[in-house]
Amino acid sequence: MKPAEGSTVIGRSVTIRGELSGKEDLYMDGTVEGTITLPDSRLTVGPNARVLADVNAHDVVIYGFVEGNIRSGGRIELRSSAVVKGDIFAERLSIEENASIKGRVELLEVATGQDRPAGDLFAATTPASTVA
Numbered sequence: 001m002k003p004a005e006g007s008t009v010i011g012r013s014v015t016i017r018g019e020l021s022g023k024e025d026l027y028m029d030g031t032v033e034g035t036i037t038l039p040d041s042r043l044t045v046g047p048n049a050r051v052l053a054d055v056n057a058h059d060v061v062i063y064g065f066v067e068g069n070i071r072s073g074g075r076i077e078l079r080s081s082a083v084v085k086g087d088i089f090a091e092r093l094s095i096e097e098n099a100s101i102k103g104r105v106e107l108l109e110v111a112t113g114q115d116r117p118a119g120d121l122f123a124a125t126t127p128a129s130t131v132a
Contacts, residue, residue: 012048020053029064039073047081054086062099069103 007025010016014030021037029046036043038057045051049064059074062082070076072090078099087104095101 007042007044012046045082060090 007027008022010026010028010030010032012029016030016032016034018034019037020026020032020034023038023040025042025044026036026038027044027046028051029048031050031052033052036051036053036055036057040058042059042061043055043057045060045062045064045066047063049066051064051066052068053066054068055066055070057072059076060070060072061077061079062084063079064081065083067085069087070084070089072088074090075092075094076088076090077094078084078096078101080096080098082096082099084100085102087106088101089106089108091108091110093105093107
């Protein structure tokens with residue numbers, strides 16, 4: 001997997017402990033322990049990444065391991081190799097087959113102002129994921 005052009009890259013041998021924040025897209029394949037805050041940007045968690053942190057980003061794409069709560073003002077994508085242990089809060093959620101989630105999923109009200117019925121939270125994603 002190749003990072004998007006113009007993204008900041010954190011390589012697989014890098015470990016960060018503490019608070020990570022910024023205003024540009026980030027591709028990380030290393031280890032982060034603490035918090036990640038990218039309110040207007042996209043975070044891509046690469047296949048070798050290990051994130052032990054709460055995440056707040058506009059869009060989040062996960063190929064690796066995340067332990068912590070994830071908040072997104074846009075879209076969260078869990079690719080087939082993703083493992084998430086924590087709660088997810090987002091407007092939109094996409095889960096590929098074989099992705100794994102252990103936690104709660106809350107789909108937030110989309111900007112159109114229409115409420116989503118509580119019973120439909122997993123309707124589009126349950127067959128394609130493991131929800132424990």
